[in-house]
Amino acid sequence: MSVNVRVRGGVGESIRRVDGLPKVRGEFEYASDLHWDGMLWGETLRSPHPHARIRSIEIEAAQSSPGVRAVILGGDVPGKKTFGLDVQDQPVLAFEKVRYMGEAVAVVAAEQREQAREALKKIVVDYEELPVLSDPERALEADAPKLHGRGTNIIRTLRILHGNPDAPADVWVEGFYETGMQDQAPLGPEAGLAVPAEDGGVDLYVATQWLHVDQEQIAPCLDLPIEKVRLHLSGVGGAFGAREDLSMHIHACLLALKTRRPVKFAYSRQESFHGHVHRHPFRIWMRTGATRDGRLVNVQARLLADGGAYTSTSGPVIGNATTFAVGPYEVPNARLEGTAVFTNNLPCGAMRGFGAVQACVAFEGQMDKLATALQMDPIELRLKNAMKTGSVMPTGQPVRGTAPVAELLRRCVAMPMPAVEPPLDRDPMRLPGGAGNVGHGEGVKQGVGVAAGYKNLGYSEGFDDSSEAQVRLAREGGEPVAHVKTAGVEVGQGLQTIVTQIVRTELGVERVVLDPADTAIGSAGSSSASRQTMMTGGAVQLACQAVREQLDRLGGLAKLDRPLEATRVYHHRVTREMDENGQGDPHVTFAFAAARAVVEVDTDLGLVRVLQLAVAQDVGKAINPQSVVGQIEGGSAQGLGLALMEEIELKDAKVRNASFTDYLIPTILDMPTVVSDLIEEPEPGVPFGAKGVGELSTVVVPAAVLAALRQATGRELSRVPVKPDDLIGLRPSPGYRTPPP
Amino acid sequence: MVIKVTVNGEAREADVWPGTSLLTMLRDDLGLYGSKNACEQGECGSCSVWLDENLVCACLVLAAQANRRDVRTVESLSHNGAMHAVQEAFDEAGAVQCGFCTPGFVVAVKDLLDRDPAPSEVTIREALSGNLCRCTGYEKIIAAVRLAADRLSPSTP
Numbered sequence: 001m002s003v004n005v006r007v008r009g010g011v012g013e014s015i016r017r018v019d020g021l022p023k024v025r026g027e028f029e030y031a032s033d034l035h036w037d038g039m040l041w042g043e044t045l046r047s048p049h050p051h052a053r054i055r056s057i058e059i060e061a062a063q064s065s066p067g068v069r070a071v072i073l074g075g076d077v078p079g080k081k082t083f084g085l086d087v088q089d090q091p092v093l094a095f096e097k098v099r100y101m102g103e104a105v106a107v108v109a110a111e112q113r114e115q116a117r118e119a120l121k122k123i124v125v126d127y128e129e130l131p132v133l134s135d136p137e138r139a140l141e142a143d144a145p146k147l148h149g150r151g152t153n154i155i156r157t158l159r160i161l162h163g164n165p166d167a168p169a170d171v172w173v174e175g176f177y178e179t180g181m182q183d184q185a186p187l188g189p190e191a192g193l194a195v196p197a198e199d200g201g202v203d204l205y206v207a208t209q210w211l212h213v214d215q216e217q218i219a220p221c222l223d224l225p226i227e228k229v230r231l232h233l234s235g236v237g238g239a240f241g242a243r244e245d246l247s248m249h250i251h252a253c254l255l256a257l258k259t260r261r262p263v264k265f266a267y268s269r270q271e272s273f274h275g276h277v278h279r280h281p282f283r284i285w286m287r288t289g290a291t292r293d294g295r296l297v298n299v300q301a302r303l304l305a306d307g308g309a310y311t312s313t314s315g316p317v318i319g320n321a322t323t324f325a326v327g328p329y330e331v332p333n334a335r336l337e338g339t340a341v342f343t344n345n346l347p348c349g350a351m352r353g354f355g356a357v358q359a360c361v362a363f364e365g366q367m368d369k370l371a372t373a374l375q376m377d378p379i380e381l382r383l384k385n386a387m388k389t390g391s392v393m394p395t396g397q398p399v400r401g402t403a404p405v406a407e408l409l410r411r412c413v414a415m416p417m418p419a420v421e422p423p424l425d426r427d428p429m430r431l432p433g434g435a436g437n438v439g440h441g442e443g444v445k446q447g448v449g450v451a452a453g454y455k456n457l458g459y460s461e462g463f464d465d466s467s468e469a470q471v472r473l474a475r476e477g478g479e480p481v482a483h484v485k486t487a488g489v490e491v492g493q494g495l496q497t498i499v500t501q502i503v504r505t506e507l508g509v510e511r512v513v514l515d516p517a518d519t520a521i522g523s524a525g526s527s528s529a530s531r532q533t534m535m536t537g538g539a540v541q542l543a544c545q546a547v548r549e550q551l552d553r554l555g556g557l558a559k560l561d562r563p564l565e566a567t568r569v570y571h572h573r574v575t576r577e578m579d580e581n582g583q584g585d586p587h588v589t590f591a592f593a594a595a596r597a598v599v600e601v602d603t604d605l606g607l608v609r610v611l612q613l614a615v616a617q618d619v620g621k622a623i624n625p626q627s628v629v630g631q632i633e634g635g636s637a638q639g640l641g642l643a644l645m646e647e648i649e650l651k652d653a654k655v656r657n658a659s660f661t662d663y664l665i666p667t668i669l670d671m672p673t674v675v676s677d678l679i680e681e682p683e684p685g686v687p688f689g690a691k692g693v694g695e696l697s698t699v700v701v702p703a704a705v706l707a708a709l710r711q712a713t714g715r716e717l718s719r720v721p722v723k724p725d726d727l728i729g730l731r732p733s734p735g736y737r738t739p740p741p
Numbered sequence: 742m743v744i745k746v747t748v749n750g751e752a753r754e755a756d757v758w759p760g761t762s763l764l765t766m767l768r769d770d771l772g773l774y775g776s777k778n779a780c781e782q783g784e785c786g787s788c789s790v791w792l793d794e795n796l797v798c799a800c801l802v803l804a805a806q807a808n809r810r811d812v813r814t815v816e817s818l819s820h821n822g823a824m825h826a827v828q829e830a831f832d833e834a835g836a837v838q839c840g841f842c843t844p845g846f847v848v849a850v851k852d853l854l855d856r857d858p859a860p861s862e863v864t865i866r867e868a869l870s871g872n873l874c875r876c877t878g879y880e881k882i883i884a885a886v887r888l889a890a891d892r893l894s895p896s897t898p
Binding site (some may be wrong): 492 | 863
């Protein structure tokens with residue numbers, strides 16, 4: 001069976017986005033743009049304390065406040081009182097206790113938004129403040145407060161024993177690394193609109209990453225059968241993991257069902273910082289042993305992730321970080337222990353890179369230390385140990401697919417270096433820190449750093465995150481048109497465009513219409529884990545092939561006289577959980593990348609200018625090359641942000657910078673030119689051989705920037721984001737210290 | 742209070758609470774949702790509009806300050822399907838991903854090219870440093886500005 005007609009805009013072409021025109025015109029409807037006649041505005045009262053007992057809540061004054069139609073507290077939730085992706089331990093609205101600053105305590109619906117905000121001020125909550133647990137190492141101690149009434153604060157701990165974990169080595173290097181809490185900071189804030197339905201159910205229009213997992217969590221809390229809670233995708237203004245967990249979803253539905261009116265929520269930026277999970281801060285202790293000629297022999301690692309107040313996806317995040325802790329290298333022996341704990345800090349969960357980012361900062365720091373100890377070129381050391389197809393991970397899982405690690409490193413360092421201008425006679429705008437500082441370039445030093453890394457594609461550890469697609473081919477106005485329905489979420493990554501290209505290639509039909517994503521069809525899984533091209537792309541390909549068979553029996557497109565339709569579900573390879581020694585087959589497959597950063601540091605002022613990022617990425621097959629490069633560039637910016645500026649600053653679990661004035665994300669002046677090189681070695685067993693591309697540059701760029709800063713300053717920098725104080729020695733690196741027991 | 746304002750060449754009126762920003766009035770009272778609200782403090786540029794020809798963040802301007810003045814929003818740039826060259830260039834260069842920042846960027850880039858038809862890279866970066874994008878890493882936004890500049894001043898050698 002082959003497609004005879006080649007149509008324009010198929011797989012492999014850099015076609016324009018299918019949602020590009022409405023977006024550039026300002027006509028695309030995001031969740032925060034939703035409006036409905038007669039709708040009410042919802043607002044949320046949040047806890048000012050990171051840990052407190054709720055003695056009482058007075059709502060009478062708020063209820064009689066102008067315009068208010070409903071006030072809802074935790075006790076009013078009709079069904080299950082808690083929600084969560086893995087473990088349902090997060091209250092819909094706090095009852096008994098609050099466990100982080102910003103936790104939702106009450107919601108109000110009013111005719112006007114300002115009326116709802118005024119009513120919040122009239123709710124009186126009597127809190128009894130409790131001891132605050134803000135340090136993840138303290139959380140491990142026997143006498144630490146236990147946040148969830150269990151005997152421990154440990155969310156998950158796993159140990160991987162590989163080969164002979166006591167194997168000796170000629171040379172050992174040791175390091176301690178820390179990563180800060182990063183915010184996904186999608187520009188579109190959390191928003192949605194709940195509309196009560198005549199059947200007693202509710203329709204929720206919302207910006208999310210996975211409609212069905214939201215539906216599964218919302219329905220029990222509303223005490224409604226799942227089919228009465230219908231989710232519809234609204235326009236998503238970026239996600240990056242922030243929309244994996246619920247935010248305003250249940251609150252809007254509760255208020256809509258109570259008032260019998262549509263209710264809209266749209267978070268402010270400050271609220272958004274409290275309203276979603278963040279990238280886990282990690283502390284990583286690592287000892288790396290090698291032979292004198294530079295072969296890795298043994299890695300010993302301890303990883304501690306601060307999960308914050310509720311479970312969210314801490315389990316799989318620490319699972320990822322621990323399984324990837326030795327990097328994309330062949331290591332015959334290892335002892336790796338990962339633990340995620342509860343604290344009263346903001347809950348942490350998914351963000352682009354999902355545990356692989358933090359691990360990369362540590363293992364690549366170790367590779368550079370080892371190269372120094374062995375007096376070896378750091379690239380040569382990496383090439384000597386690079387994983388390839390057939391290499392075995394510390395979990396015992398072989399790398400079955402393509403693994404061009406050595407090629408990525410070679411191609412990364414082969415990309416042209418940026419031109420260097422003498423600092424003293426350049427436009428001051430191009431000095432580290434820009435114009436207006438006291439320096440004129442006297443103390444500027446350059447550094448170059450390289451990092452390699454890898455990450456899993458799709459969900460791991462036995463999870464079957466399948467995707468369903470329906471394709472309908474019909475003649476409309478004399479022309480064949482393919483209609484595609486999936487619940488796959490477009491977050492900006494370009495899924496809709498990829499799906500359109502796949503349909504054109506598979507069916508030879510140019511006109512493709514995408515039906516709205518909602519829960520009327522089966523789950524597509526999450527738009528995360530670099531999985532949708534493989535999973536929803538795979539489901540669409542299967543459905544197209546089934547339609548194609550029907551079409552062939554009919555005699556081809558010319559004979560299409562009635563609609564042909566097929567629905568198919570795509571499953572990835574079955575994975576297995578790890579045993580008590582961390583052995584198993586937990587991941588579907590992997591993608592790899594290498595990055596080089598070229599930086600300048602003003603060593604008097606501690607200011608940084610990144611001159612260039614060069615990223616070589618293993619993409620399998622680029623279905624839309626422009627879009628792939630766009631993912632690499634955007635992921636690089638988030639990596640640069642983590643390396644240099646982005647951190648939610650917490651003091652005693654209180655957030656100090658919940659705004660874009662205080663939490664800085666890279667601007668166009670912070671970002672350098674990003675050059676990229678795609679390695680297209682088709683991955684066996686996945687549609688078109690295409691690997692997911694969304695996360696890899698974010699995994700490797702922080703480690704590359706950190707390495708470049710070390711080279712420029714000669715300092716042992718071990719924590720991201722690197723601050724000016726670190727670069728001029730005002731905040732000395734902690735050096736190695738013993739991991740907690 | 743009642744605000745009378747010319748928006749995209751049309752006389753409009755809205756009855757708003759005195760603390761209402763120009764952005765909130767445009768969106769919630771006048772139904773012009775093209776200007777986006779992403780930070781509410783003038784850091785991200787997603788709500789960029791022209792107030793009497795000056796580029797402003799609509800979230801930092803009170804609706805009352807726009808009384809009897811002229812406001813132009815992103816919606817003024819396309820008519821009956823025809824788009825401005827800056828909009829075409831953003832679409833073609835791949836400068837759009839989630840698109841939430843795009844209307845603000847389109848307005849800011851048009852403003853830049855009206856003032857400087859052939860901006861250098863440093864000028865582009867400086868002019869757009871008040872617009873945040875979280876998806877693209879800005880590389881393709883710079884490409885889009887260059888593409889639009891070329892199309893708008895084809896005579897440049």
